[in-house]
Amino acid sequence: MESISAFILAGGRATRMGRVDKGLQPFRGLPLAAHVLQRLAPQAASVTINANRNLAAYGALGVPVLQDELQGYEGPLAGLQTGLRHCATDLLLTAPCDSPFLPADLAQRLYDALQAQGADLAVAATLDSDDSGATHTQPHPVFCLVRKSALPALEAYLASGARRMDGWYRSIKVAQVLFSDANAFRNINTLAELQKEEESAANPALKDVASCLAAYDPDALPVRSAQRVIRDFVQPVRGVEKVALRSALDRVLAEDVISPINVPAHDNSAMDGYAFAGSQLKADANTTLKVIGTALAGRPTALKPGPGECVRIMTGGVMPDGCDTVLPQELAADLSDVAVTIAPNTVRSGDNRRFKGEDLAAGLPALRKGKLLRPADLGLVASLGLAEVPVQRRLRVAFFSTGDELRSIGEPLADGCVYDSNRYTLFGMLQRLGCDIVDMGIVKDDAASLEAALRTACECADAVITSGGVSVGAADYTKQVMAAVGDVHFWKINMRPGRPLAFGRLRSNGHSAYLFGLPGNPVAVMVSFYFFARHALLRMMGAEAPADQLLRVRSAQTIRKKPGRTEYQRGILSSALDGTREVRITGSQGSGILRSMSEANCMLVLPDEQGNVAQGDMVDVILFEGLL
């Protein structure tokens, strides 16, 4: 094939996109024009972008940018004219900036037809069918390959005042090439289309995700399978903000932090003592060195100890030239203001020296994107002298309780009613995860109130958490309404507590939010949150969260356990008389007994295959608290 230059037409006004610069709209993480560039680059010797505004932003894509030479947004032919005038090859391939799916063999197939038919221009076309099923050929005039020799005809056409692409085509010899995949020429004209494309790529249907499991039985789902479907279904939210270092605590780092400096910046002493060249140490006799001065931390010295000399140095003091070893002062065999004596085998050459960059090396990542920032990380960023860090935006989570029997604090407790405790445990767990919280209170068990609440929640939050109404009770409208407002599955999970769970995505008025419909029982709410919602929310936050840390310890008692389901029993981990760790459970394990959670300091995780636990058997526990 002859050499081809490609030309991306991004000079339009994008009237259907509200006049935003279409080629620069983000799509799957890149500007639209960058997708077109990626598709064209392998098909051409060079790529140029034709744009009439935001030239610098297009330039940032790493290819030359040319503005129309005709003034006033005169359409694609004006772009083509500019392209042909500046084209370094005999052939110019054009494509619009909003066609991220264009064919990988566009250039080759247009070229073949151009050659075969001896044409000036080859244009792509597809077969379309109308409502009656009749087919017709649909040309895509902006996807064309044109010979530079057609420029005079184009100049003449434009000079006549005409601007239509198909009009000009009638004045030259055109070859039409039929492509079978009409989708490949799909362009994205409106912001709504762009959003829809984004979503369909990023958001598969829940059934498609669930169907990836080897076996999917929503009525008997292993914990691991449910966790997997949830993990594969939820996507991180977008949005980065720069915050002052202290405000970054418990936030998720949005970009790698690259160390701008070496920490420490110099080789320095790890001890208060005497710095010298270690090669002088004698193996079988005392080494005596003359003290020629002092190096304090923060005050590098110009002293250069020669043979038989040393420098008194403080911890953190920069190592003087030629020194690689420090004798801690308390290890000196003899010491005066002017000399120090070191007995054999007190220190080895190289001891007590800290290397430049040994903590953090300049130019290397000090912290990785996705890290949940802990106190040590704040200190680490501070040690680099950085005042701000980029973090993911906070996740917004809306939640409410359902059930006619629920009362809020401050209300009298009518007969048969209970105070709503789930909103408080949920508040606590979400707060600790660092979410922005929208507490929507108690919602009555009627379809209209539930639907209104779900829609409001969906429209204002990234995730919605409800409690209650997901089992089989007569007054539970929750499931019906959830199913109507979104793509939601209802599971019975092989676990206890927390057997029923609703999971999916709600949609309302163009907004969407993930839904976790947790069971109503107060312990079940917490267990389902910890083992399903928590991981999903961390993933949405963009966090690279470590897997749950299970600790294997001895059971101090026999524990009843049914095989075939995972049981999360509430435990108290303590030290036995012999100092080893053992765990016992907190009395009744009923899923309405919240006291069992409050008294516990850990949860036993007894897997599906496990039967009764005998005293002395080893079991897995997960701790509620670590170091803060």
Ligand SMILES: Nc1nc2c(c(=O)[nH]1)N[C@H]1C(S)=C(S)[C@@H](COP(=O)(O)OP(=O)(O)OC[C@H]3O[C@@H](n4cnc5c(N)ncnc54)[C@H](O)[C@@H]3O)O[C@H]1N2
């Ligand atoms: N026939 C069956 N009955 C039940 C099954 C079953 O499989 N078959 N599953 C049981 C399990 S397991 C659970 S868990 C619960 C879950 O029920 P729901 O999600 O429908 O929850 P509710 O019926 O609304 O409430 C259950 C229970 O929890 C109390 N509750 C609810 N919300 C709160 C709150 N915010 N604060 C305090 N307490 C709350 C509520 O009063 C009920 O006592 O279903 C079993 N039944």
Ligand code: MOO
């Ligand atoms: O499993 Mo239910 O969730 O026992 O309380």
Ligand SMILES: [Mg+2]
């Ligand atoms: Mg119920």
